Amino acid sequence: MKExxxxxxxxxxxxxxxxxxxxxxxxRAVLADCDVDAADLYLILKPHIxxxxxxxxxxxxxxxxxxxxxxxxxxxxxxxGAITEHESPSxxxxxxxxxxxxxxxxxxxxxxxxxxDAISLVETKAGEWFISETRYGPMVYAKLGIAAENSxxxxxVVRTNARRIANEQELDFIIVDGSxxxxxPVISSITGADLVLVVTEPTMxxxxxxxxxxxLTTHFKIPTLVCVNKWDINPSVCLAIQDWSEQHGVEVxxxxxxxxxxxxxxxxxxxxxxxxxxxxxxxIKTLWRRIEEKLR
Amino acid sequence: MKVAITAKGNDxxxxxxxRFGRCQWFLLVDxxxxxxxVIDNTENVNRAGGAGIxxxxxxxxxxxxxxxxxxxxxxxxxTLNAAGIKVFLGxxxxxxxxxxxxxxxxxxxxxxxxxxxxx
Amino acid sequence: xxxxxxIVMTxxxxxxxxxxxxxxxxxxxAAVFASRGCTTxxxxxxxxxxxxxxxxxxxxxxxxxxxxxxxxxDAEKCDGCGECGKICQFSAIVVIKGKxxxxxxxxxxxxxxxxxxxxxxxxxxxxxxxxxxxxLSGEIKYIAxxxxxxxxxxxxxxxxxxxxxxxxxxxxxxxxxGTSCPMIEAVRGADYVxxxxxPTPFGLNDLKLAVETVRELSRPFGVVINQCDIGDSQxxxxxxxxxxxxxxxxxxxxxxxxxxxxGHLLVESSKDMRAYFNRLADKVLAANRESSTSKSxxx
Numbered sequence: 001m002k003e004x005x006x007x008x009x010x011x012x013x014x015x016x017x018x019x020x021x022x023x024x025x026x027x028r029a030v031l032a033d034c035d036v037d038a039a040d041l042y043l044i045l046k047p048h049i050x051x052x053x054x055x056x057x058x059x060x061x062x063x064x065x066x067x068x069x070x071x072x073x074x075x076x077x078x079x080x081g082a083i084t085e086h087e088s089p090s091x092x093x094x095x096x097x098x099x100x101x102x103x104x105x106x107x108x109x110x111x112x113x114x115x116x117d118a119i120s121l122v123e124t125k126a127g128e129w130f131i132s133e134t135r136y137g138p139m140v141y142a143k144l145g146i147a148a149e150n151s152x153x154x155x156x157v158v159r160t161n162a163r164r165i166a167n168e169q170e171l172d173f174i175i176v177d178g179s180x181x182x183x184x185p186v187i188s189s190i191t192g193a194d195l196v197l198v199v200t201e202p203t204m205x206x207x208x209x210x211x212x213x214x215x216l217t218t219h220f221k222i223p224t225l226v227c228v229n230k231w232d233i234n235p236s237v238c239l240a241i242q243d244w245s246e247q248h249g250v251e252v253x254x255x256x257x258x259x260x261x262x263x264x265x266x267x268x269x270x271x272x273x274x275x276x277x278x279x280x281x282x283x284i285k286t287l288w289r290r291i292e293e294k295l296r
Numbered sequence: 297m298k299v300a301i302t303a304k305g306n307d308x309x310x311x312x313x314x315r316f317g318r319c320q321w322f323l324l325v326d327x328x329x330x331x332x333x334v335i336d337n338t339e340n341v342n343r344a345g346g347a348g349i350x351x352x353x354x355x356x357x358x359x360x361x362x363x364x365x366x367x368x369x370x371x372x373x374x375t376l377n378a379a380g381i382k383v384f385l386g387x388x389x390x391x392x393x394x395x396x397x398x399x400x401x402x403x404x405x406x407x408x409x410x411x412x413x414x415x
Numbered sequence: 416x417x418x419x420x421x422i423v424m425t426x427x428x429x430x431x432x433x434x435x436x437x438x439x440x441x442x443x444x445a446a447v448f449a450s451r452g453c454t455t456x457x458x459x460x461x462x463x464x465x466x467x468x469x470x471x472x473x474x475x476x477x478x479x480x481x482x483x484x485x486x487x488x489d490a491e492k493c494d495g496c497g498e499c500g501k502i503c504q505f506s507a508i509v510v511i512k513g514k515x516x517x518x519x520x521x522x523x524x525x526x527x528x529x530x531x532x533x534x535x536x537x538x539x540x541x542x543x544x545x546x547x548x549x550x551l552s553g554e555i556k557y558i559a560x561x562x563x564x565x566x567x568x569x570x571x572x573x574x575x576x577x578x579x580x581x582x583x584x585x586x587x588x589x590x591x592x593g594t595s596c597p598m599i600e601a602v603r604g605a606d607y608v609x610x611x612x613x614p615t616p617f618g619l620n621d622l623k624l625a626v627e628t629v630r631e632l633s634r635p636f637g638v639v640i641n642q643c644d645i646g647d648s649q650x651x652x653x654x655x656x657x658x659x660x661x662x663x664x665x666x667x668x669x670x671x672x673x674x675x676x677x678g679h680l681l682v683e684s685s686k687d688m689r690a691y692f693n694r695l696a697d698k699v700l701a702a703n704r705e706s707s708t709s710k711s712x713x714x
Contacts, residue, residue: 043617204677
């Protein structure tokens with residue numbers, strides 16, 4: 001069983017549309033959507049949920065108002081600006097304190113120092129994750145709650161379950177739709193993977209972010225391929241990306257043209273290769289064959 | 297000597313789990329008496345970060361003196377070292393097979409982590 | 416001096432999904448405000464993929480590393496009591512067999528360990544997570560953060576970047592995409608939020624999440640539909656139903672995409688785009704006036 005993680009550094013390069021097409025081409029694969037911030041793969045794969053689990057991530061502090069004497073020590077010691085001060089509704093000379101759950105990091109400092117033991121640390125529901133069936137095979141995905149933290153941990157849950165299902169059903173591939181950026185969720189998406197495909201676009205931003213993600217995959221020693229999507233928007237930047245990749249020992253495994261079919265397929269709820277047989281579909285098929293070779 | 301082995305299940309016939317910090321089970325085996333203790337590692341599986349550090353604290357508190365697992369990152373390795381726990385990497389196959397190898401002296405303790413963090 | 420030049424306002428430009436044109440909107444709006452004589456700052460809080468510099472080409476005057484305060488143990492004073500390990504929720508400090516180990520990459524910098532240490536054996540030292548850059552792009556003050564590769568935590572760097580925000584300007588914050596901690600850190604405290612989306616199913620799905628988040632943060636906001644003619648009308652229908660103002664709809668234009676790919680500011684290369692962004696700037700100012708009147712009315 002081999003695991004491919006598709007990432008992009010910069011958002012909006014067409015990563016998810018490509019993953020949906022790979023899902024259609026791969027057969028015998030488990031799909032995992034680790035882009036928990038913007039989990040869009042389900043819009044194309046239309047999964048039937050079979051198992052739904054709550055995800056608890058991190059803790060937040062809660063102040064019991066009746067036990068708070070208004071000493072203000074918690075606010076003084078909190079480094080995250082998470083504690084706010086206001087007048088007591090019953091007595092205007094009395095100050096009371098409360099925790100902004102969005103700003104709270106759950107570090108426990110206030111809980112620890114409160115002289116009245118008026119503060120507790122409680123686990124918060126950060127989101128939900130799902131095991132489902134799609135027309136292309138099983139899919140694991142997640143939805144992070146609004147303003148929730150810990151998406152790196154949720155990514156780990158999604159990948160672990162995808163791996164377990166691939167083992168149980170003896171499937172050949174795990175195809176992971178990774179997150180944008182270079183921080184916590186991406187690191188959690190790529191560590192221990194067999195291959196990373198970076199989808200970029202021929203723009204200055206695309207090129208710049210590509211260099212950052214390739215630094216990251218090099219740092220974690222993961223074999224990496226690059227695909228330039230919408231390459232014909234700016235052939236000269238595309239060439240620059242190809243040159244840069246060659247110099248850095250990274251193979252450009254495919255170039256895919258700009259084609260409005262991508263948006264049309266998305267609106268139809270289909271993957272590109274399923275939607276039509278145009279040139280873009282054959283470019284995606286060629287790219288997938290190269291990925292398969294590399295994974296074997 | 298008590299050896300902790302990362303496992304996918306809770307008996308000696310289970311497969312070795314390649315990941316250390318977020319393995320589901322540890323089998324703690326006393327290789328002199330063959331006594332087995334099953335340790336549930338759910339607490340660390342669900343941690344936001346530092347799973348390997350937490351897992352080390354857990355097995356150290358149960359008296360483990362050696363660990364057999366697949367891979368080990370730098371933070372976990374530092375902690376295992378401080379706890380005086382010997383580390384045997386590259387574990388695969390069934391737990392009981394790895395134990396046999398250890399008893400025959402076929403496993404070599406490692407001096408450094410073999411993967412980067414966040415494994 | 417016109418009254419506009421003294422406007423003080425923080426506008427965060429955000430989106431649920433990346434690649435919708437956040438940086439384009441933020442940099443071009445900054446250019447429009449600056450050209451009107453407003454004191455303007457552009458703040459790149461997308462520290463994992465900071466791209467504003469590509470379009471603004473700032474001259475960096477100063478840059479410095481930024482970090483998280485992490486514990487350093489004085490072995491002479493430490494008696495191995497383990498209190499520090501007990502308070503730490505992140506496994507960044509553990510005591511094992513009487514030895515204290517610290518893991519700076521896991522530390523959130525809360526200061527709990529040094530606070531509880533009975534022997535006063537913990538000093539805090541900075542663990543570098545990235546750099547902050549400050550400079551000028553023409554009249555625009557440029558402030559940006561750049562996360563060090565391999566670092567997982569961006570919110571402390573975003574906080575460090577936001578500390579540099581001048582208090583006398585129109586400030587454009589280029590937010591990280593998504594709806595989790597980095598985006599929230601960037602958008603918190605903004606006077607107005609511009610959400611950028613595309614008229615596609617993905618764009619709509621991610622817009623809904625961003626809207627929920629901004630509502631949770633109680634920020635006034637409006638939507639810009641970028642490349643408004645490439646997809647369907649679902650985003651527009653959603654905004655109408657939710658009574659969300661659509662600030663501007665910018666059509667797809669191949670030559671604009673090419674200008675963008677070369678790193679050009681659209682308001683400089685296209686007259687049409689200058690008109691779109693001028694209108695957008697007016698609408699954002701009007702929306703801000705409205706929300707601040709309603710705020711003072713409700714007080």
